[in-house]
Amino acid sequence: MCIKYRWLAALCVLVSTYLQAQNAYELNSGWQCVNVAKVKEAGQAISVPSYKLSGWIPAVVPGTVLTTLLENKKVPDPFYGMNNEKIPDIFDTGREYYTYWFAKDFKETTPKGDEQVWLHFRGINYSCDVYLNGKKLNTATHYGMFLRQTYNITNVLSKDGNNRLAVIVHPPDPVGNAKTGQGGDGMIAKNVSHQYVAGWDWIQPIRDRNTGIWDKVTIEKTGIVNLKNPHVVTLVPGVRKAEGPQQPATIKVSAELENTSTKKVEGTLQYTLDGQTVSQKVSLEPQKTTVVQLPDFTLQNPKLWWPHGYGKQPLYDLKMQFTVDGKSVSDQETVSVGVREVQTEWNAVTRSKQVAVNGQKIFIKGGNWIISDAMLRFTDARYDAEIRFHRDMNLNLIRIWGGALSERPEFYKACDKYGMLVMQDFWVSGDCNGRWVDPVKKEDQWTRRKYPDDHKLFLRSAEDQIKMIRNYASLAMWCGGNEITPPEDILIPLRDSILPELDGTRWFIDYSNSDDMSYNFLGGNGDGPYGIQPINRFWEHRTFPFNSEVGSVGVGDYESLERFIPAANMTPPHYSTKKIDPVWDYHKYIGYDEYLQPYGEPTEARDFAKKAQLVNYDQYRALMEGFSAHMWDWYTGTIIWKTQNPWTAMRGQMYDYYLDVNACLYGLRSGSEPLHIMYNPVDGMVMIVNNTFETKRDLMLTIKAYTISGKDSLITQVFNEIGPSTVRKYVPILPTINALRKEQGVFLSLKLLDVNKKVVSDNFYWLPDASGNYSGLNKMAKASVQTSVKVLEKGKIELKISNPAGGAVAFFNRVALVDPKTKKRILPVFFSDNYVSLLPGEEKIVVMEYTPDSQSAQPLVSLSGWNVEEKFIPVK
Known part of the structure; x- marks a missing residue:
């Protein structure tokens, strides 16, 4: 992660003078806003500190117009019940309804000497003009949700230190009709912004289309030379182990240096890593930005970064600074570095790509991620919690879906911490961008295939976002788009020039279910399947060898449902009548169909949610066990659709919007264990999967069955071993299990113990009776724990x-x-x-x-x- 830091004493022992005021701070409170229709004055007048902000309301920045209106209680919570229907949609109101002025007063005096002051916007949706102290900062209107803005405001700051920043923010244009379809009528995709805001099959429309200053606003101080966009590449040759001494790694570092003065500047760019300093003397031309490549550095015995389940995630602080004439520190940054190298190769057996980290092949167990919050209310704590949940699921990859955004540095920081590889899509999706015939779309496929309207803006935005996140160890793959490539004149420069020049170290997939990723054994255009499936199907039905989207159900328990469903609507779907309450339907309920019936028809919502958790656990455990059972012969990986929801939806989630876990998470956690014992319900085989780099020896495999009353019978126990990155069959028990479960069903306990009798894998199944019903569960005696x-x-x-x-x-x-x-x-x-x-x-x-x-x-x-x-x- 690239962050400004205040002081670098260890590097500055020989420096005679320092820039004491050097720092950065965020403008994240004290903002006010007003609808554009309520003010007649222009930005030059509004941005003067003496202008009275009469009738303005407190604004949420970072945030959106809708988050501000919600905070001020001017709209109901759109995530509760059907409140979203009570909020005017921008398609009906017109764009001016959600066009707002935002203003912020802040203290900052005119700097002295060579000090420079910078204003940074990390994201505004969609277009804006920026004013400070009566002066317009941008010469032309800014467009694009995914394009940072930076202004040198040194000469615009007031002498008395009282400053006002004023920004007028306009919604995307067009906003799209959100009443039908994936992405509504598709018109939202004409912008370089996210597409889900017009509604999708897992979310209702966001009424303001997330218009606002949605990401961080910061003030930064530097010297005459601004150090920006550092780039760190780590090369780890050979096949490495997770533990023990390591052969050297190569560190390649560069950075951009912007000389703000009217004369040539001589100085030194240097960084310190692991106690060693690397430097390069440079001469910078006036009022130009120069990319400086430092000498390669050989890092001895590096502490390597690994995906979760395969090793640890150590991070180094790389401290970089630029000094002018060997005297003063002009600017400095710290980059958090995970030393690792990501490789890919084609697996001829599975006919799919295979991912390796530090020379070791990694079986991908991933989850699709939409966005942390559909209304862009991001916090470091929420990011950390959500990524930690993914770590707790025993996953090793998160895919950022292309209808959302390029994720924030804080997201990547959490992924670095918890060992999550990331596949980052760019901002197109087949639903809006013309892959399929769709009668609800306003324009035909040929026209939609050219979206967005401004291809140059898309490419500029891509360049900028690549620079913003390229240093994170967790970022492993770039993807052109969701289920479709961007248009050819975007794809080719992105693939052949921009990414090689600005990154050059990661796998680029042209689109999420590309043949370059995975051969399509199933035919058709899509991924999946997405709905609930029979448990046996996960084991015996072959799907995409590297499946980018496969999923199931995900209703939370009763306590979760209570948070967003009114009591009057707490009526569960009825399988026999197919009747679904409108609030459940509005929150995108996906059917459990006949899969609750073996537990008995749910009597009310609490009973429904309780039984749904049994299905949830079984579904996601079986999903990952089925893929793992065919590791390296059918599959090189799978990515679940999806592991979370950015609003109060009822499908595809391991935890709800409020961060309350459900049984999906723990079924998946079990099925995704690095070392895991499991039962194949199709052929009755007990198997072990080892997703580590080490042979596991002297494992006691214990198989027991328990009747509904609790009587146990030992089926077998035997010592075994299993090699690294391997799945093996061990004991067939189908006839025994079928006999035991015939009347009332049976519990099956599988355990692996090491030589110290410590349990290293514990798996517990409940199996139905001969008719497929869980008849015994409803006859169980109470347990007094x-x-x-x-x-x-x-x-x-x-x-x-x-x-x-x-x-x-x-x-x-x-x-x-x-x-x-x-x-x-x-x-x-x-x-x-x-x-x-x-x-x-x-x-x-x-x-x-x-x-x-x-x-x-x-x-x-x-x-x-x-x-x-x-x-x-x-x-x-």
Whole structure:
């Protein structure tokens, strides 16, 4: 990550003078705004500090017009019920309705000497003009959601230090008719912006199309030379191991130096990494920006960065500065560097691309990501929580879907931290950009194929965003677009000149389901499948060998549904009548069809949500187990559609918009374990998959069955070993299991233990009776579990659960932290495991981590299960 830092004492021992005022700060509070129709004056007048902002309201920046209106209680929460229908849509109101002036007063005096002051906008949607202290800063109107703006405001600052910034922000043009289709009538794609705001099959339209100053605004101070867009490339030759001494890596570093003066400047660009300094003397022409390449640096015994599940994620601070004449530090930056190299090759067996990191092939277990918040309310804490959830799912890749945006540096920082590789799409999608015939689209395919209107703006935006995020270790792949390439005169320069020049180290896929990524065994144009599937199908039906989108259901539990569905609408879908409540339908419910019926027809919403969690767990565990079972012969990877929702949708999510987890996450967590034991329901084979680089020896494989009453029978136990990056079949048990499950169904416990008898993989299945129903589950005796809770450290709590011997299995227990007064869940909480089942005589520990609120009382731990009465355990 590239951030400005205040001081670099370790590098500056020999420097005689320093630029004491050098820093950067964010303008993120104290903004005001007003609709354009309510002011008659121009920007030159509005931006004068003495101009009265009468009738203006507090504005959310970074944010949008709609987030500001919501904050000021001028619109209802569009994520609750059908409130979104109460908010005027921009297509009906006209663009002026959501065109707003934003103003911010700030203190900054005119600098002295060679000091320069810069104003940075990291994102405005869609077009704008910028004024400061009565002067217009941009010579021409700025366009484009994905194009940063920078202005040297040194000579525009007021002498008394009182400054006013005023920005008029116009919505995209056209805004598109959002009433039908993926991306509405498709016209939103004529802009270089995101497309989902006109509605999709997983979201309702965003009424203002996210118009506003949606990303950070900062003031930065430098000397006469501005150091910007540093570029760090790490080369890691050979095949590496995750642990032990390493052969050297090569570090290649460059940066742009902007000389703001009218004369030539002599100086030194240098950086320090791992205690070593690399420098280059340079001569900079006046009022020009020069790219300076420093000498290559050989990093001895590097600490390598690995995707989650394969190794650790160490990061180095690369500290860079430019000094003028060997005397004063003009500018300095810090780049967080993960030393790794991403490679790809074609797997002739699977007929798909295969990804390697540091020479080791990686089986891709990924999730599709839309955006953190559909109304662009981004925070570092939310990004960190969401990426941590993906780490907890045992995934190793996140794909940024092309109808959204190029993700923010804070997103990538979290991915670097948690070991998530990233596939970043550019901003086109087949639905809007003409791949398919679509009668709801306003223009024909030939016309839509040319979207967006301004191809030069698209390319300028791509160049800028590449520079912004190219230094992150987690960024592994660029993708031209979602299910379609950009137009040819965008694709070719992007692929053949821009990316090679500005990056040159990552795989570029021309579009998300390209033949370059994966041979299409299925035929047709799309990915998928997307709906709920029989468990057996994940194991026996071959799909794309590197599937960029395959998914299922994802309704949360009852507590989740309560947050956005009014009580009057808390009526679950009925399978027999096919009747769906309009609020459920509005929030994009995707059918569970007949898959809840084996558990018994749900009686009401709470029962529906409870049974849905059983299906959720089974679906996503089976999905990843099925793909892993055919690792390297059918598949090189899969990316789930999708792992999260940026609003209160009811499909494809491991946690809800409010960051409350559901059983999808923990089924996926189980199925995606780096070392995992699993049962193939098609041929009854017990298998082990090893997604590590080491041979695992002396593993005790234990297979037990438990009746509904809790009586156990040992099927077998045997020592085995498994090689690195391998899946193997071990024990066929189908006849035994079929006999045991015939009457009421059966529980199947699979465990791997190491030589110290420590459990290294624990997998628990509930299997239906011979008719396919879970008849025994509804006849289970109650399990009386014992619990104890202790605080491990601040924000970290341990729950110990014990199920006494001689009774029933304590089945499918949901753990939560709740407020002691309201019994409402504390969010987010990160669980070492959840929806846990305990065999008779078994004890398990669940560790919960959260951020304590100093104003709140100590929470309670909530525990409830299929046959376990809910209890609340105090945290002492």
